[in-house]
Amino acid sequence: MADAGRHPNITLHTMSEVNGVSGYVGNFNVKIVKRSRYVDEKACTSCGECAKVCPVVFPDEFNMGLSSRKAIYIPFPQAVPSAYVINMNECMGRGCSKCLDACDKKCIHFHMSDEEIQIKVGSIVVATGLDPYDPREMDEYGYTRFENVITSLELERLINAGGPTKGELIRPKDRKHPQSIGFIQCVGSRSKRKGGQYCSNICCMNTIKNSLVLKEHDPDMEIMVFYTDIRAFGKGFEDLYTRSRSLGVQYVRGLPGSVEEMSDGSMRVAVENTATGRIEFHDLDMLVLSIGMKPSSSTRKIQEMLGLQLTSDGFFLEAHPKLQPVDAATRGVFYAGCAEGPKDIKESVTQGSAAAARAIRLMHKGLVTTEPITSMVIAEHCKSCGKCAEVCPYNAITVDVKKKTPAVVNSAACAGCGTCAAECAFGAIVMNHFTDDQILSQVDTLLAQKAGEKILTFACNWCSYAGADFAGISRLQYPANVRLIRTMCSGRVDEKFIWHAFENGAPVVLVSGCHIGDCHYIDANHWTEKRIARVHKKMEKKGIRSERLQLAWISAAEGVRFARVMNEMEELRRTVTRDEIEETVRLLKGKEDHENTDG
Numbered sequence: 171m172a173d174a175g176r177h178p179n180i181t182l183h184t185m186s187e188v189n190g191v192s193g194y195v196g197n198f199n200v201k202i203v204k205r206s207r208y209v210d211e212k213a214c215t216s217c218g219e220c221a222k223v224c225p226v227v228f229p230d231e232f233n234m235g236l237s238s239r240k241a242i243y244i245p246f247p248q249a250v251p252s253a254y255v256i257n258m259n260e261c262m263g264r265g266c267s268k269c270l271d272a273c274d275k276k277c278i279h280f281h282m283s284d285e286e287i288q289i290k291v292g293s294i295v296v297a298t299g300l301d302p303y304d305p306r307e308m309d310e311y312g313y314t315r316f317e318n319v320i321t322s323l324e325l326e327r328l329i330n331a332g333g334p335t336k337g338e339l340i341r342p343k344d345r346k347h348p349q350s351i352g353f354i355q356c357v358g359s360r361s362k363r364k365g366g367q368y369c370s371n372i373c374c375m376n377t378i379k380n381s382l383v384l385k386e387h388d389p390d391m392e393i394m395v396f397y398t399d400i401r402a403f404g405k406g407f408e409d410l411y412t413r414s415r416s417l418g419v420q421y422v423r424g425l426p427g428s429v430e431e432m433s434d435g436s437m438r439v440a441v442e443n444t445a446t447g448r449i450e451f452h453d454l455d456m457l458v459l460s461i462g463m464k465p466s467s468s469t470r471k472i473q474e475m476l477g478l479q480l481t482s483d484g485f486f487l488e489a490h491p492k493l494q495p496v497d498a499a500t501r502g503v504f505y506a507g508c509a510e511g512p513k514d515i516k517e518s519v520t521q522g523s524a525a526a527a528r529a530i531r532l533m534h535k536g537l538v539t540t541e542p543i544t545s546m547v548i549a550e551h552c553k554s555c556g557k558c559a560e561v562c563p564y565n566a567i568t569v570d571v572k573k574k575t576p577a578v579v580n581s582a583a584c585a586g587c588g589t590c591a592a593e594c595a596f597g598a599i600v601m602n603h604f605t606d607d608q609i610l611s612q613v614d615t616l617l618a619q620k621a622g623e624k625i626l627t628f629a630c631n632w633c634s635y636a637g638a639d640f641a642g643i644s645r646l647q648y649p650a651n652v653r654l655i656r657t658m659c660s661g662r663v664d665e666k667f668i669w670h671a672f673e674n675g676a677p678v679v680l681v682s683g684c685h686i687g688d689c690h691y692i693d694a695n696h697w698t699e700k701r702i703a704r705v706h707k708k709m710e711k712k713g714i715r716s717e718r719l720q721l722a723w724i725s726a727a728e729g730v731r732f733a734r735v736m737n738e739m740e741e742l743r744r745t746v747t748r749d750e751i752e753e754t755v756r757l758l759k760g761k762e763d764h765e766n767t768d769g
């Protein structure tokens with residue numbers, strides 16, 4: 171951190187909050203509100219004279235409230251810049267002014283105010299970190315009801331040489347040295363009821379590490395770890411686990427059902443040992459809750475500002491879990507650390523380095539090259555309805571609905587999903603390289619002969635088409651009459667393509683794409699889902715069996731599923747009679763305006 175503060179190419183905006191981001195890769199405008207620290211950070215030498223005279227005392231957040239600080243303070247010893255800050259909500263202000271008198275350098279200024287700054291950046295790394303789980307929700311463990319139940323973060327501070335007790339472990343209730351200590355794992359993790367369903371990744375190793383530190387402090391200390399299973403999968407981690415057990419740390423498989431406080435302040439833990447099937451009671455001097463991680467509270471705000479995706483757990487979703495693990499779906503945005511999921515320090519550093527390298531790789535040329543697959547507006551056809559801007563997952567389209575000016579596509583921000591072109595009711599958007607004419611010609615060609623025997627399938631490039639490939643290289647059998655039309659995203663599949671297929675004698679049509687939540691264009695496949703539901707309704711209205719149009723989510727790894735879906739499609743195709751196909755063709759061709767187009 172100190173290195174970052176000194177680096178000539180790094181500007182640290184401390185006490186600052188990003189309030190707005192606009193623009194696109196290479197040209198982001200970022201609005202930052204810099205909170206006032208009321209101390210001139212350049213002049214402050216952190217001598218500490220001000221804090222000595224400050225009469226206001228508050229719990230120290232860095233020490234988890236286990237020690238106190240003044241209203242003028244340094245947030246933590248290694249803070250960069252090493253300058254004091256005043257919490258104005260706590261400070262008595264001019265009525266006191268003792269710090270002003272004590273400061274020789276005269277660097278305290280009560281009149282300072284927040285500042286708004288704007289900067290231009292080419293790429294953005296989102297490293298919003300995490301929030302610790304608040305275990306008060308799990309009342310059965312008695313956190314805050316019982317003083318001798320603490321969290322793993324509080325233990326960290328208690329056993330740290332720079333902590334409130336200078337590294338000496340004491341029981342909060344009577345400040346005695348505990349002879350026995352228990353750890354409860356997975357507090358707020360891997361639970362369907364409370365906290366997150368995911369594994370928080372660090373808690374097992376954190377407990378193992380702490381057990382070793384405690385054994386170093388006091389080899390006779392009795393340590394028990396209550397766990398569901400120990401996940402020690404990192405390099406050297408299994409060795410630490412083995413070492414901890416060899417030092418006498420007891421691992422009890424089972425999470426306690428209740429915790430009671432005894433008259434001497436010790437904690438009675440009731441647990442079903444799932445290894446033996448017995449209910450056990452353990453009296454321990456102190457209990458540590460190994461708390462999990464939650465996504466940072468700022469996640470939603472950043473997600474909305476940058477148009478990013480979240481996983482069902484609330485962490486940021488990467489563009490691709492294997493191939494682009496630090497990239498966001500929005501070009502020029504990267505993730506580092508726990509913003510993307512729970513991680514330990516090593517993984518966070520690895521990901522931070524990868525994100526920095528990805529950003530440098532993108533920016534060092536000075537020019538950003540974009541894919542040619544972007545949409546384009548035909549101004550004279552555009553009715554400025556704003557639908558394209560509404561459906562664009564990247565906010566790449568601007569249209570002034572009030573002034574009725576034609577839509578404008580920012581091709582640097584456009585990722586090429588084609589949803590805008592599929593949703594435009596006026597044919598005013600051309601999706602380069604996947605134009606209406608190109609796709610309709612493919613439909614014509616594929617159905618030119620023996621249309622009634624074909625299974626026409628629209629497959630998105632990233633998942634379903636790759637799923638077909640996977641089925642192929644896995645030598646999986648699927649009907650030979652399947653005909654694929656590739657689009658970049660299922661969001662590109664326009665209603666008119668489907669109608670055109672039926673009009674040309676297709677017995678069945680399948681639209682397939684990535685699973686919901688996995689679309690490579692943020693949430694474009696939500697529009698596919700809506701569109702297919704719309705076409706289903708129209709089909710029913712026209713008297714066409716709606717099941718002849720199918721929607722299936724198939725991922726790149728689901729070759730088996732692809733083959734199975736195709737076999738199901740073949741079964742469905744066999745139920746469609748020649749008369750039914752002809753009736754559909756007659757119905758669709760017979761109308762001048764048969765509402766085949768959108769709207």
Ligand code: FES
Pocket residue numbers: 630631632633634658659660661682683684688689690691694695
């Ligand atoms: Fe596959 Fe959007 S990329 S559905």
